[in-house]
Amino acid sequence: MAPDGATLDGARVLVTGASRGYGAAIARALSARGAHLVLTATDLAHLGRVAQQCADDGCACQLVALDLASAASVDAAAHEMARAVPRLEGVVMNAGILGPMGPLDATDPDAIGHAIDVDLTGQVRLLQRISPLIADRAGVVLVTSGAAARAGYGAYALGKAGLEALGLMLREEWAPRGIRVVAVNPGPVRTDMRAEAHPEEDPATVPPPAERLAPVIAVLEGADPGPRVQASEWGLA
Numbered sequence: 033m034a035p036d037g038a039t040l041d042g043a044r045v046l047v048t049g050a051s052r053g054y055g056a057a058i059a060r061a062l063s064a065r066g067a068h069l070v071l072t073a074t075d076l077a078h079l080g081r082v083a084q085q086c087a088d089d090g091c092a093c094q095l096v097a098l099d100l101a102s103a104a105s106v107d108a109a110a111h112e113m114a115r116a117v118p119r120l121e122g123v124v125m126n127a128g129i130l131g132p133m134g135p136l137d138a139t140d141p142d143a144i145g146h147a148i149d150v151d152l153t154g155q156v157r158l159l160q161r162i163s164p165l166i167a168d169r170a171g172v173v174l175v176t177s178g179a180a181a182r183a184g185y186g187a188y189a190l191g192k193a194g195l196e197a198l199g200l201m202l203r204e205e206w207a208p209r210g211i212r213v214v215a216v217n218p219g220p221v222r223t224d225m226r227a228e229a230h231p232e233e234d235p236a237t238v239p240p241p242a243e244r245l246a247p248v249i250a251v252l253e254g255a256d257p258g259p260r261v262q263a264s265e266w267g268l269a
Contacts, residue, residue, distance in 0.1 A: 040253060041066030044117045046162070048098060049127030051078035054175065054218055057241035058124055058248055059083075063091035065249070070113055070120070072098035072127065100127055100154025101146060110161030119167045122252040125155055125195075126175040131187040144187040151191025156198060169210040171252040174199045176215045176260070196260065203259050212256045218244040219264035 045062055049055040051073035059071055063086035071086075073079040076097055083093040094116040099105040113120075131147025132139050155174075166172065176199075177192045196215050203213040221241045244263040251257070 039065065040122070040249075042068065043121040043252070044068045044070065044119065045122035045124065045252060046070040046072070046113065046120050047124045047126060048072045048100075048158070050082055051075050052082075054221055054241045054244070055124070055126040056082045057245060058126060059086055060089075061242070061245050061249060062122075062252070063087075063089040063093075066091075067122070067252075068092045068117075070094045070096060070117060072096045072109060074099050098127070098158075100151075100158065101149040102154075103157060106154055106157045107161060110158060113162060114165060117165065120162065120165050121167050121170050123159075123162070123166060123170065123172045124175065124248060124252070125159070125173065127155075128175070128188075128191065131191075133184055133186050133188070135184065136186060139186050144190070147187030148191045148194070151188060152194040152198070155195060159198075159202070166206075166209075166211060170212075171254070172202070172206075172211060172213045173248050173251050174213070174215045175248075176217050178217055178219065178262075200259055212251060212254075213259070214247075214251045214257060215260045216247050216251070217260070217262050219262060 040062060045067045047055055047059050047062070047069060050059045050071040059069055059082055062069060069086060069091055071079055071083060071093055074097065076095060079095055083095055086093050096109045096112050098109040128151045129147055132143045174195050176196050182189055199213050199215040206213060221239060221244050247257065247261045247263050247266045
């Protein structure tokens with residue numbers, strides 16, 4: 033649950049990378065449950081459209097520009113969040129980029145570094161900056177990927193593997209505050225990033241993001257299923 037009660041009604045939740053795909057679906061699901069949202073993206077035009085959809089549910093949204101590859105942008109975004117809300121009852125770290133794919137020994141090291149800046153280093157910096165805002169007993173979801181252990185995914189795999197390690201670390205460090213840190217792997221979902229990684233795949237064979245949200249919502253509502261969850265297996269006996 034959010035620290036104030038058994039539901040997300042009125043809870044303040046940060047969702048990064050909310051302008052499209054899985055992040056946008058999370059934002060819509062939370063707004064339908066009465067949450068007040070802080071939404072971030074690099075593309076505020078797309079983010080504004082998602083925010084309008086959330087507003088149609090009666091949701092109050094604060095939009096924040098965030099480029100995780102830029103330390104200055106992360107710091108400015110964290111400062112803006114601190115001015116906008118007194119605390120956060122939930123955090124969903126969803127933002128990320130695919131980066132170059134292929135064998136590591138054939139990939140530009142600078143391109144690897146940029147992707148890791150977004151998929152890991154920027155995530156660490158943001159969580160450091162907003163830690164004082166995160167309420168005791170809050171739920172923190174790190175959106176990871178099965179690609180963390182797969183060849184050919186290059187910097188994306190490295191970044192997601194690091195994000196899972198970060199989740200394990202913060203789960204222990206924030207346990208005294210009752211904060212639940214859970215890495216959620218949505219599995220294959222129908223997003224632009226998925227289409228970029230698998231252009232040969234028929235999108236109709238891939239489930240939409242809305243079908244893989246249950247563990248994210250559950251963690252934000254108070255569940256603690258453990259350090260890592262596979263969304264495609266959620267609810268299976």
